[in-house]
Amino acid sequence: MRKCKFCSAMTGIYMREHHLAVCKNCFPKWFEGRVAETIERYKMFKKDERILLGVSGGKDSLALWQVLIRLGYQADGLYLSLGIKNDNYSLDSKEKCIKMKEKLGRELYIVDLKNEIEISIDDARSIHLKTCSICGTVKRYFLNKITREKAYPVIATGHNLDDEAATLFGNLLRWEESYLRRQYPVISGTNFFARKVKPLAFMYERQCAIYALTSGIDYIRTECPYSSKATSISYKENLNQLENRHEGIMKFFYTNFTNAKKKDNAMMKAEEVEIVSCQICGEPTTVAVCRFCRIKEKIMNKKKNETEKREK
Amino acid sequence: MRKCKFCSAMTGIYMREHHLAVCKNCFPKWFEGRVAETIERYKMFKKDERILLGVSGGKDSLALWQVLIRLGYQADGLYLSLGIKNDNYSLDSKEKCIKMKEKLGRELYIVDLKNEIEISIDDARSIHLKTCSICGTVKRYFLNKITREKAYPVIATGHNLDDEAATLFGNLLRWEESYLRRQYPVISGTNFFARKVKPLAFMYERQCAIYALTSGIDYIRTECPYSSKATSISYKENLNQLENRHEGIMKFFYTNFTNAKKKDNAMMKAEEVEIVSCQICGEPTTVAVCRFCRIKEKIMNKKKNETEKREK
Numbered sequence: 001m002r003k004c005k006f007c008s009a010m011t012g013i014y015m016r017e018h019h020l021a022v023c024k025n026c027f028p029k030w031f032e033g034r035v036a037e038t039i040e041r042y043k044m045f046k047k048d049e050r051i052l053l054g055v056s057g058g059k060d061s062l063a064l065w066q067v068l069i070r071l072g073y074q075a076d077g078l079y080l081s082l083g084i085k086n087d088n089y090s091l092d093s094k095e096k097c098i099k100m101k102e103k104l105g106r107e108l109y110i111v112d113l114k115n116e117i118e119i120s121i122d123d124a125r126s127i128h129l130k131t132c133s134i135c136g137t138v139k140r141y142f143l144n145k146i147t148r149e150k151a152y153p154v155i156a157t158g159h160n161l162d163d164e165a166a167t168l169f170g171n172l173l174r175w176e177e178s179y180l181r182r183q184y185p186v187i188s189g190t191n192f193f194a195r196k197v198k199p200l201a202f203m204y205e206r207q208c209a210i211y212a213l214t215s216g217i218d219y220i221r222t223e224c225p226y227s228s229k230a231t232s233i234s235y236k237e238n239l240n241q242l243e244n245r246h247e248g249i250m251k252f253f254y255t256n257f258t259n260a261k262k263k264d265n266a267m268m269k270a271e272e273v274e275i276v277s278c279q280i281c282g283e284p285t286t287v288a289v290c291r292f293c294r295i296k297e298k299i300m301n302k303k304k305n306e307t308e309k310r311e312k
Numbered sequence: 313m314r315k316c317k318f319c320s321a322m323t324g325i326y327m328r329e330h331h332l333a334v335c336k337n338c339f340p341k342w343f344e345g346r347v348a349e350t351i352e353r354y355k356m357f358k359k360d361e362r363i364l365l366g367v368s369g370g371k372d373s374l375a376l377w378q379v380l381i382r383l384g385y386q387a388d389g390l391y392l393s394l395g396i397k398n399d400n401y402s403l404d405s406k407e408k409c410i411k412m413k414e415k416l417g418r419e420l421y422i423v424d425l426k427n428e429i430e431i432s433i434d435d436a437r438s439i440h441l442k443t444c445s446i447c448g449t450v451k452r453y454f455l456n457k458i459t460r461e462k463a464y465p466v467i468a469t470g471h472n473l474d475d476e477a478a479t480l481f482g483n484l485l486r487w488e489e490s491y492l493r494r495q496y497p498v499i500s501g502t503n504f505f506a507r508k509v510k511p512l513a514f515m516y517e518r519q520c521a522i523y524a525l526t527s528g529i530d531y532i533r534t535e536c537p538y539s540s541k542a543t544s545i546s547y548k549e550n551l552n553q554l555e556n557r558h559e560g561i562m563k564f565f566y567t568n569f570t571n572a573k574k575k576d577n578a579m580m581k582a583e584e585v586e587i588v589s590c591q592i593c594g595e596p597t598t599v600a601v602c603r604f605c606r607i608k609e610k611i612m613n614k615k616k617n618e619t620e621k622r623e624k
Binding site for chain 2: 172173174175177231234235238241242245246249252253256257259260
């Protein structure tokens with residue numbers, strides 16, 4: 001036990017990487033202040049800009065929602081019901097989002113994948129693409145679509161430092177240059193896409209968890225049943241082992257990368273790509289048919305084939 | 313036990329990342345062939361070019377020396393006696409190098425740090441710089457110096473894939489751009505420095521160990537007594553854990569990086585730096601006094617102060 005830096009109460013919450021002890025009463029304020037700093041440093045958004053936040057029911061996105069409102073920003077939520085495990089996982093997570101919407105008194109849009117496209121993530125698994133990759137595409141698709149339809153200038157997501165560091169690590173292991181060029185806590189908006197921001201990008205996952213616990217956020221505690229084999233989880237474990245030996249290294253890693261991007265460096269500039277309308281759905285894309293429509297078609301064909309087989 | 317791909321003998325040597333089983337009799341030939349491919353792919357050197365190889369008495373550098381001779385290249389050795397742990401570690405390793413020189417019938421230059429500069433690596437530890445960093449500076453200094461004095465056009469070192477991947481990982485964690493620009497299996501020579509090559513850069517450390525064992529190389533098996541706390545060792549362990557879960561990832565990591573460098577990419581080009589002569593020793597450097605001379609001066613001052621204290 002140590003003394004809280006702010007009120008001297010005894011506390012078990014000690015952040016080695018900051019050499020900082022904070023008690024459970026002071027923690028939420030400290031956390032919110034750090035997020036506020038990130039928002040300002042990266043000029044993510046202003047008080048008069050409406051923000052649409054992708055919420056999953058997990059600790060990170062719900063924590064971010066509450067932080068944004070407490071800091072005086074205008075943030076609404078978008079929950080995408082993916083139909084995971086016959087809806088059991090999805091129903092639980094939706095309920096947590098609705099509770100938070102009521103607590104904060106803000107708008108929550110709910111999109112049900114089955115209503116929109118007649119398929120669920122459970123179906124998507126049948127086409128042997130990585131589930132997390134499909135899920136990412138689907139989430140980005142609807143987040144972009146609803147943001148444009150509802151005219152929000154900013155999309156926020158609850159990616160934390162562990163997420164960003166693991167993504168960066170994966171992109172470096174594969175040397176995915178186009179992803180490396182794009183990875184940053186804020187991506188400017190264009191005619192086609194809203195500005196994208198990650199206000200928790202410098203907060204460790206465990207700090208987000210402590211914030212959720214110390215500020216009374218009710219979130220879904222079970223991991224997505226499909227995530228256990230995700231490569232990103234393996235990278236996260238690996239980076240956490242490294243963090244245990246070299247405290248602060250994860251933050252150092254991501255910070256050094258983002259600082260390098262701030263400098264004028266050819267490697268770091270996003271390539272200019274031409275945006276066209278998807279021939280099927282009309283959403284902006286860089287190819288003739290967008291990835292979302294290609295995945296959807298693949299799943300629909302698979303389902304059709306299976307129905308035909310059964311009928312024979 | 314599996315069947316050797318080349319002679320069908322039963323073998324316990326199986327390389328998951330290549331899906332390849334090779335028996336102990338066929339292994340040396342296989343290993344030498346892979347190194348030959350790397351030398352050719354990166355145009356490291358030709359048969360008529362004299363090579364100076366830094367040898368430490370460890371498995372990697374001695375393995376490389378033997379491979380180069382067996383492949384028909386002209387490689388001589390340079391052993392630097394660093395005076396580690398009152399010479400015990402250094403004497404053992406020197407003896408292994410002398411044995412190899414006799415086996416191969418080539419030249420071995422032996423430089424004794426104490427004769428050259430009156431200090432040892434044990435002394436160097438007193439100035440609180442990281443030992444491995446000092447050791448690296450000293451080794452590079454004499455390798456460059458002797459190579460130029462003896463007019464070798466090529467310097468080779470025994471860095472293996474684990475070494476290169478760990479260095480790359482460290483450079484990426486710290487985003488050391490100038491190091492990232494320079495890291496490559498071959499660095500062209502200039503007016504001041506010989507070409508530098510790492511023919512084992514694509515061979516896993518364990519493959520080098522198997523080569524040493526299966527081709528009867530007597531090498532020093534104990535690690536350098538100062539290396540246990542080296543950050544690079546921690547990165548290596550980390551990458552090895554990742555390799556256990558994702559076989560081949562270390563090679564994939566380093567290969568993707570080197571392939572990205574092959575492409576025309578501004579990030580990947582080494583910066584042009586002006587080379588001047590060190591004001592103290594005359595060796596080529598980018599600053600007024602080279603790092604080697606600065607370290608040497610620091611140690612000498614420290615020793616002088618201690619002697620004065622004792623005499624008081």
